[in-house]
Amino acid sequence: MKPFTWLAPDTTAGAVAMLREYAPDARAIAGGQSLLLALKDRSARPTHLVSLSGIDELAGLRTADDGSLVVGAATTYAMLARASLPGWHGVLAEVAGDLADRPVRNRGTIGGALCTADPRYDMPAFAIGVGARLQVRGASGDRVVAAEGFAADAGVTTLGPDEILTAVVLPPLGTWDAVAFEKFRHRVFDAAIVSVTCALRGGRDGTAAEARLTVGGATPVPVTVAGAAALLAGGASAAEVGTRAADEVLPGGTAGGEAVRYRHELIRSLVRRAVDRALSDVRTV
Ligand SMILES: Cc1cc2nc3c(=O)[nH]c(=O)nc-3n(C[C@H](O)[C@H](O)[C@H](O)COP(=O)(O)OP(=O)(O)OC[C@H]3O[C@@H](n4cnc5c(N)ncnc54)[C@H](O)[C@@H]3O)c2cc1C
Known part of the structure; x- marks a missing residue:
């Protein structure tokens, strides 16, 4: 060092x-x-x-007037995991409490995860998956950007050298009726080989009227799969949606090498699982 x-x-x-x-x-x-x-x-x-760890204004959670959940960038995973959050905002606490190990959760922050832009990390994929916005402050002022697009590539963000990510803003509870996060983890590292976030607004019959599907871990930055989400909103089965999502993320994946086929299969089954879980949550709303 x-x-x-x-x-x-x-x-x-x-x-x-x-x-x-x-x-x-x-x-x-x-x-x-x-x-x-x-x-x-x-x-x-x-x-x-x-x-950033001595800056009180960067840590903690609050609900904004419009119902968004504003999470300070220096909020640790342990703080998030302890938070009692209503509705699908509670999935943030579940994801934070289920990653890494206790020492990492005690020190690691949501902002640090987003700024590292490692495609295997859970928080960037989750933030994109629910359509979060990011608040940024720099010498030339404040700006707000979508979580999707914040990572330009693996390990690279759009932050300038004098900019700080100050908060991650989850949309209001009414934006989604159900959110499910699934991941298949590296055995020693705990971060995701593949993660899937499925966010739904339910139709009257317990199907998805609107859906957003995001796959992390398989590509340099997490990707939203619009074609698979449209199939889901059109009433396709979870299995069909899973296959379409895998083909969108890894085109020709079934004909690729062993590592690609493995990831393709993981995406297929995790999407199916996340969709089933989110749909069953929608039916119980
Ligand atoms: C053993 C181990 C297991 C892990 N398992 C998982 C896992 O299962 N899932 C998972 O998602 N992650 C996992 N991680 C990764 C972990 O999530 C990250 O290391 C952690 O979140 C990074 O946050 P930090 O606060 O420690 O960031 P730091 O290490 O302090 O910073 C990381 C980068 O972000 C920048 N940065 C930090 N905060 C800001 C900010 N607010 N504004 C601008 N730049 C900033 C820094 O300059 C640096 O470039 C694991 C890590 C370890 C060591």
Whole structure:
């Protein structure tokens, strides 16, 4: 690990000013669960680390006037897992409580996961899956972006060098009637080989009137599969939707090499499972 200077601002504005002052060699650090590994293998060599963990305004959850759930970027998984959230917002707490291990959950943050842009991580895929928006603050002001598109590639976000992700905003409860998240995990690492988020608005007969399906882990950034979601909203079976989703994410997957066929099959079965679960939740709403 190369030597660095540790900076500990207590406001977001202070953190942004420090990132700007030492750009391009400064990096924000939240829980350090990804960045410390990068420092150790020297794939990251910042001269200044700007800690976000002492900035109270970046941590915690609140419900906005329009019913959106605003989650501070420096909120840890452990805080999320403990939160008592109504309706499908509660799936956020379930996902946070079911990833990694206790030490990682105690330090790792939702914002750190999104900014790492690792396609195997759960939170980026979940945020895209429910149509979340992200609040960003930088030296030139604030902006709000869709979670979808925030990662430009694996490990690459659209954040500028003096920008901080300040919050992840889940849409109001009424946006979806049911949300189901499924993943098949790496045995030692716990992150996803494939994850699937299925968000539904139900029709009167317990079918999906509107659907959004997102697949993480199989491509450099999580992808929404519009064709499969349209099939679902058109009344197709979960098995048909699963096959269509797998073909959309990995075209020609059944004819590919062993690793591709394996992922194709995982997508098929996880989509089927997530759709079945979300539909059964819709029927009980
Ligand atoms: C053993 C282990 C098991 C794991 N298992 C899982 C798993 O099952 N599922 C899963 O999803 N993940 C898993 N992870 C990954 C984990 O989710 C991430 O390491 C963690 O969320 C990163 O958050 P952090 O706060 O520690 O980020 P940091 O390591 O502090 O930062 C990561 C990156 O994000 C940037 N950054 C952080 N916060 C901000 C911000 N607010 N604004 C701008 N930039 C920011 C940093 O500059 C850095 O580039 C695992 C990690 C470990 C070590």
